[in-house]
Amino acid sequence: MKKRTLFLGFLLMLALSTAALAADYTDVPADSWARESIDKAAEYGLMNGVDSEEIIAEKVGAEHLLHAVIKVASHKENDGYVFNPEATLGIIFGEVSAPCDSERVQAVLDLFSGTGLHYRATDCILEEIWSKFRLNVCNNLPQAILGAGVGCYRDSVHMKAISDGLRAELMAIAEAKGIDISKADVSSGRGSAVPPTARYSTLQDLDAGRHTEIDMFSGALIRMGKELGIPTPYNEFTYHMIKALEEKNDGRFDYSGSEEPLWAK
Numbered sequence: 045m046k047k048r049t050l051f052l053g054f055l056l057m058l059a060l061s062t063a064a065l066a067a068d069y070t071d072v073p074a075d076s077w078a079r080e081s082i083d084k085a086a087e088y089g090l091m092n093g094v095d096s097e098e099i100i101a102e103k104v105g106a107e108h109l110l111h112a113v114i115k116v117a118s119h120k121e122n123d124g125y126v127f128n129p130e131a132t133l134g135i136i137f138g139e140v141s142a143p144c145d146s147e148r149v150q151a152v153l154d155l156f157s158g159t160g161l162h163y164r165a166t167d168c169i170l171e172e173i174w175s176k177f178r179l180n181v182c183n184n185l186p187q188a189i190l191g192a193g194v195g196c197y198r199d200s201v202h203m204k205a206i207s208d209g210l211r212a213e214l215m216a217i218a219e220a221k222g223i224d225i226s227k228a229d230v231s232s233g234r235g236s237a238v239p240p241t242a243r244y245s246t247l248q249d250l251d252a253g254r255h256t257e258i259d260m261f262s263g264a265l266i267r268m269g270k271e272l273g274i275p276t277p278y279n280e281f282t283y284h285m286i287k288a289l290e291e292k293n294d295g296r297f298d299y300s301g302s303e304e305p306l307w308a309k
Contacts, residue, residue: 093260094177110148111169112137113176134162138169168227174218175228181261182211185282188246195240209278214265220272253293258286
């Protein structure tokens with residue numbers, strides 16, 4: 045039972061952000077049987093993205109890894125982070141290769157049975173992971189630069205154009221890698237409704253003065269684009285803008301007025 049419970053925790057952490065994992069898990073006592081494993085998971089830096097599984101596999105071995113993703117649209121209110129449980133797609137997991145109905149997939153299905161959680165096994169887990177990756181890149185990043193709620197994509201043709209540019213680059217790279225995201229679109233439906241004021245994780249990080257996951261988002265796409273010979277100008281601009289916003293949060297541009305002047309040319 046302990047192994048199953050730990051596996052559940054490990055599965056859930058696959059979808060959490062680096063910033064969240066950096067926090068101290070005060071709800072897990074220091075003498076808990078799970079404490080060491082949770083600390084090790086945080087050390088590994090489990091995170092969003094499409095290459096995080098490769099990073100984790102280098103640490104624990106690919107044979108010990110069941111790919112998974114959590115799709116939940118949450119937003120921050122005065123009393124904390126909230127989401128609509130009924131509209132949440134939930135936990136999606138599966139094997140990368142056949143057999144997709146493996147013993148460990150069935151074990152996780154049995155584990156979640158009767159819990160009230162939203163979950164499902166899939167035979168296209170890589171496409172599901174890329175589907176969430178697309179949301180993170182196209183919905184998280186432009187609004188993080190603007191500093192506005194997600195309603196900006198509906199209300200500004202300019203924000204929509206930036207999001208579409210990021211999306212086109214991501215889709216081209218996914219196609220080149222043999223990832224058909226439309227498979228995930230069919231199973232995931234419309235997704236979760238969020239208010240136009242919602243601020244997704246990248247903007248939440250910047251609001252809190254934290255560094256973001258931009259290296260796992262546009263940074264990864266830039267790297268893959270170079271490997272595949274696919275230009276990624278939208279992602280390159282976005283990457284550098286968010287890196288500059290991180291530097292701003294770090295105080296790099298807190299000038300006192302006594303610095304040596306620059307010569308405009």
